Amino acid sequence: MTASDSSRQPASRRGGSERAEHLAGLIMALARREGMKAGDRLIEQRLADALDLSRAPIRLGLKALETAGLARGEPHRGFVLAKNPTSGAAQPALAAVRRREQVYATIAGDVLASRLPADVTEAELMRRYGLSRAELQRLLDRIAAEGWVARLPGYGWRFAETVSSPEAHAKAMAFRAVIEPAAIAQPGFALSQDVIARLRERQQRVFEGELEKMTIGEVFHSGCEFHEEIIRGAGNPFFLESLRRVNSIRRLFAYRSFADRDGMRRHVREHLRLLEVLETRRYAEAAELMAKHLQRPLVAGLS
Template sequence: MTAPDGPAGVREFPVLPMSDTTRRMTGRVVTEAAAAISALVADGTLKPGDRLLAQRLADLLGVSRFPIGQAMRILADRGLLTADPGRGFSVASDGPDHAASYRAERGHDDLTSAYFRIAEDRLAGALPDTISEQAMRDRYGLGRGQLSQLLNRMAGEGWAERRPGYGWRFSAVLTTPTALEQSYRLRLAIEPASLLEPGYCLARETLLRCRAVEERMLGGEIETASADALYDRGVRFHEAIVGASGNPFFLDTLKRVNRIRRLLVYRSLADRSRYRRQAAEHLELLRLIERGAQIEAAGLLRAHLQGVMEKLSTVRPLLEAKQHPSG
């Protein structure tokens, strides 16, 4: 059948209606893509000002460019991304905060639930050190694109890596409470010291953004935020404090530790009562930095981290709960 000619001789082709099934599948992929991009912003893989390339994101997430474009429009409407005429989208200056709110509102979708099932199985020793993608899809009921998103996230967090030619390998790093305590001792060595670096300067915009997040936490988000959001909030705060030192070695070390301690920290988030005190200490730390009281701030940060370490002993049974499952 010959298509009719439109204005100025342009041939027009009829637009075929989208079936309900196709529409639902497309909507799900867009939603999952938006969640995945939000996670990349929240964990610092995508930073404020970074320009997003649709094809690169499509390759990373294992989907086509169409749902990526739709997902970026959704996130721009939410304030997480900025639309640049003629240049696409970039991460907004306050994108990490919007990412945390977006993920908290969405709660535990199917993909997030699958992530936590895999994490728990790994901590419990129920997953082998190496596994094929097909075995992962069969075990968790995931599609190829969904598993690709999860494995890329795990690789970015440092606890999974692709094997040359076939399958994936899980890291043994930071899967024990002892290893988590060791990571805090490392943080005790570098974080207070970062505040004493010559020329330390926390940008006013960053300080205000950190303060707003902690005030929202004290206003009720401690009880309502997802484990993802709680963890990311703490990571962003401490990386902002250390990043202001201007010493890239401090920040790079902290980022590496934060990526690979995520699994055990998630399990400890079951007890949220201590986070109110931590948020209050974060606010006091910001006040000292704002005053230029770096030595006092370094002392408070050391005490803050030591307090967190002491609390780890109270949740140690929870951290070990599934590593030695009872019969």
């Protein structure tokens, strides 16, 4: 009924190489994470290592970036960032990525609004969203990895009730309120000064202006990264892993939440405060602070 008919095309040949633009997006995202500026060199091997790829696909991504005007390249000198990755101009390349995400978002929306039955066959999804079997499988694998759909033993898949339930958000927060402070309170917890500095720099930048220019999705993403980086300090992958999963589900309803810029501002300030305490290794205190940070009901979802 609500299915998007999503350009019935052979999945390749669609506006100048979908894959390349996707790669371009990955590169820009990395550049942003690393705090790179316009003019910085984009060294192939370094990008390849950071993204767990070989140079071949990186190269495609770089070419796409050049086409999009986000990078400039000269023969035998490689590529250089043409714009600050945080600037609004980073959108063009991302536009392609967005298109790729469209079906995902549509499905997420349909599941959240219960427009889709809990149990569905692949055939039905293919028809409904105009996907090839291969495309659908990729998508379902990804969603399964995020934990909100699972294969049934026979034919078909089942969406987790978790997602569509109205209390889902509260439950996710309750879970975080348990694991995040506990992680900080773990015996071996430690956060290198490097990491702290990087996190602070990023939060500071957001605090001092970028916030206004960011989309809800970006703010959300940035918050997740912050918290995931901190929980990583426990040195226990189970904490990190479980936070990641919660976050990937929270992301689904984050889009619905209102943009309360003031609340977000206060939120980021708390992040900065937390970093101060972590820096001086007062972990017990930091754990408490984190607990408070998470318990605050807050609008409808960020952190």
